[in-house]
Amino acid sequence: MKKALIVGTGLGGLTTALRLSTLGYDVEMVEKYHQPGGRLNQLKADGFTFDIGPTFFSMSYEFKEFAQFCGIDMPFKFIEMNPLYSVNFAGSTRWYTIFKDLDKLAKEFGDVEPNFEEKMRKYLIKTGRLFHDTENRIIRRNFDSLLKFAAALASVPPRHAPLMLRSMWSEMNRHFSSYEVKVIFSLVAFFLGATPFDTPAVYSMLTYTEMQHDGYHNVEGGMYQIVEGLMREINKRGITVQYNTEIVDFREQGGQISALVDNNGKQYTADVYVINADAAWFRGKVLRRQAFSNDKLDKMKWTLAPFTMYLGVKGNIEGLHHHNYFLGNNFKEYSSKVFKNSISLDKPYYYVNVSSKTTPQSAPNGHENIFILCPVPDLRYKPTWNDSEWLATNIMKDISSRVGYNIEANLVSKTVLNPQHWMQMFNLYKGSGLGLAHDLNQIGYFRPHNNDEKFGNVFYVGASTLPGTGLPMAVISSRLATEKIQKKYGS
Numbered sequence: 001m002k003k004a005l006i007v008g009t010g011l012g013g014l015t016t017a018l019r020l021s022t023l024g025y026d027v028e029m030v031e032k033y034h035q036p037g038g039r040l041n042q043l044k045a046d047g048f049t050f051d052i053g054p055t056f057f058s059m060s061y062e063f064k065e066f067a068q069f070c071g072i073d074m075p076f077k078f079i080e081m082n083p084l085y086s087v088n089f090a091g092s093t094r095w096y097t098i099f100k101d102l103d104k105l106a107k108e109f110g111d112v113e114p115n116f117e118e119k120m121r122k123y124l125i126k127t128g129r130l131f132h133d134t135e136n137r138i139i140r141r142n143f144d145s146l147l148k149f150a151a152a153l154a155s156v157p158p159r160h161a162p163l164m165l166r167s168m169w170s171e172m173n174r175h176f177s178s179y180e181v182k183v184i185f186s187l188v189a190f191f192l193g194a195t196p197f198d199t200p201a202v203y204s205m206l207t208y209t210e211m212q213h214d215g216y217h218n219v220e221g222g223m224y225q226i227v228e229g230l231m232r233e234i235n236k237r238g239i240t241v242q243y244n245t246e247i248v249d250f251r252e253q254g255g256q257i258s259a260l261v262d263n264n265g266k267q268y269t270a271d272v273y274v275i276n277a278d279a280a281w282f283r284g285k286v287l288r289r290q291a292f293s294n295d296k297l298d299k300m301k302w303t304l305a306p307f308t309m310y311l312g313v314k315g316n317i318e319g320l321h322h323h324n325y326f327l328g329n330n331f332k333e334y335s336s337k338v339f340k341n342s343i344s345l346d347k348p349y350y351y352v353n354v355s356s357k358t359t360p361q362s363a364p365n366g367h368e369n370i371f372i373l374c375p376v377p378d379l380r381y382k383p384t385w386n387d388s389e390w391l392a393t394n395i396m397k398d399i400s401s402r403v404g405y406n407i408e409a410n411l412v413s414k415t416v417l418n419p420q421h422w423m424q425m426f427n428l429y430k431g432s433g434l435g436l437a438h439d440l441n442q443i444g445y446f447r448p449h450n451n452d453e454k455f456g457n458v459f460y461v462g463a464s465t466l467p468g469t470g471l472p473m474a475v476i477s478s479r480l481a482t483e484k485i486q487k488k489y490g491s
């Protein structure tokens with residue numbers, strides 16, 4: 001029986017563990033944090049339960065494929081979201097509700113965007129074609145060579161080529177005229193950790209995935225049920241997980257890794273090593289590769305960092321929905337400058353999730369749990385965060401005035417995580433929340449590969465390797481890594 005050691009219990013690590021165990025591998029896992037899940041994690045404080053990162057997911061069929069592969073029932077229950085989310089612009093009491101039904105959506109935007117329904121229908125047809133023309137050709141595939149990647153790109157119908165050359169924002173400009181519509185339907189760029197101004201228009205296909213294809217899903221009982229469900233299966237199969245254990249070094253022999261070494265000097269041996277730590281960071285920090293030195297990593301394009309707050313608040317806040325976006329009126333200026341820390345965060349843009357609206361057990365009776373995510377510059381551009389309290393208070397005051405409820409006065413629990421915390425907790429490079437960005441020179445064959453360049457028995461899974469970031473991508477990533485391992489080592 002071949003043995004696999006998996007470094008990291010993020011979604012990519014957990015799903016790879018179960019896939020390899022299904023193929024007959026003896027699997028062992030090590031994890032730096034004190035509990036499993038990676039960014040898909042949970043915080044319990046003062047009687048409140050919070051999902052600390054992801055709050056919804058798309059492409060549910062990837063989870064179904066995974067469960068089928070492993071011969072297990074779906075390890076959690078999910079609920080399709082409709083409406084998807086609500087959006088408020090500063091200075092206005094109006095909320096735009098994003099329904100999946102086009103006729104309802106048209107009522108939301110009819111007065112700001114003439115012929116909205118017709119324009120949106122056209123936009124969805126175009127982005128839908130793009131999605132279906134690339135999903136199996138590019139997104140869900142391994143690429144062993146540049147030639148194969150180039151051939152895959154060449155197989156995409158040429159009508160989509162111009163979308164590689166312009167930004168998502170300029171694509172919005174071609175379809176819509178109102179500020180509100182352009183801003184709201186380009187928020188999907190932030191789900192990739194970037195802004196619509198620096199995200200290629202090819203990713204406008206995400207609007208099709210959210211609005212029409214498979215949509216977004218909440219998880220019954222909270223997002224951490226995904227991890228709990230996977231852990232039940234991991235435990236059933238006798239896969240051991242060693243927590244508070246960070247891999248910091250390696251031993252090599254004959255072009256292979258012969259052992260990985262943890263922070264206490266303990267050595268772990270296996271036939272195959274699967275790295276769920278960030279694929280670029282691990283190569284630089286642990287394997288000490290020149291191509292991934294700090295200087296080189298700094299020059300790569302990383303996604304925005306998270307500034308997150310977890311608030312327990314007394315009362316039921318009528319003005320808040322389950323998924324809310326609070327935006328300003330200077331979108332272009334703000335989003336083009338926030339990444340490099342060249343605009344003040346005194347009027348920040350942020351997302352608010354109140355899971356107690358649909359999962360009452362996540363807050364004590366008569367209370368709400370409020371999770372706030374504000375995308376901010378990573379530690380390359382803003383290395384110090386001694387203004388965290390200022391920013392947290394600023395955001396609380398802003399929400400309070402916009403929903404007409406004094407959050408600070410009713411606060412019973414508060415936890416704030418800035419990019420330094422995120423970096424320390426999960427080894428996220430410079431606190432970047434979603435890993436490497438998805439510019440055309442950082443996807444497909446150009447993304448850090450899921451097999452190591454030097455060591456034949458080392459593979460990678462997760463956000464900074466193929467295919468990219470987000471929960472369904474982590475599940476696809478586990479399939480792609482498993483395919484490579486199976487090809488080389490068999491079942």
Ligand SMILES: Cc1cc2nc3c(=O)[nH]c(=O)nc-3n(C[C@H](O)[C@H](O)[C@H](O)COP(=O)(O)OP(=O)(O)OC[C@H]3O[C@@H](n4cnc5c(N)ncnc54)[C@H](O)[C@@H]3O)c2cc1C
Binds near residue numbers: 037053054056248471
């Ligand atoms: C604030 C936030 C909100 C998000 N919202 C969404 C959302 O709504 N929907 C969505 O689909 N996606 C969302 N994402 C993205 C999603 O969370 C990630 O893409 C996904 O969880 C990444 O999974 P992964 O497999 O790459 O592993 P990770 O979650 O990165 O896990 C890797 C694990 O490896 C461990 N590790 C690292 N280095 C070592 C080492 N040297 N030794 C031992 N262990 C190590 C880490 O501690 C970690 O547990 C969000 C992310 C963030 C940060």
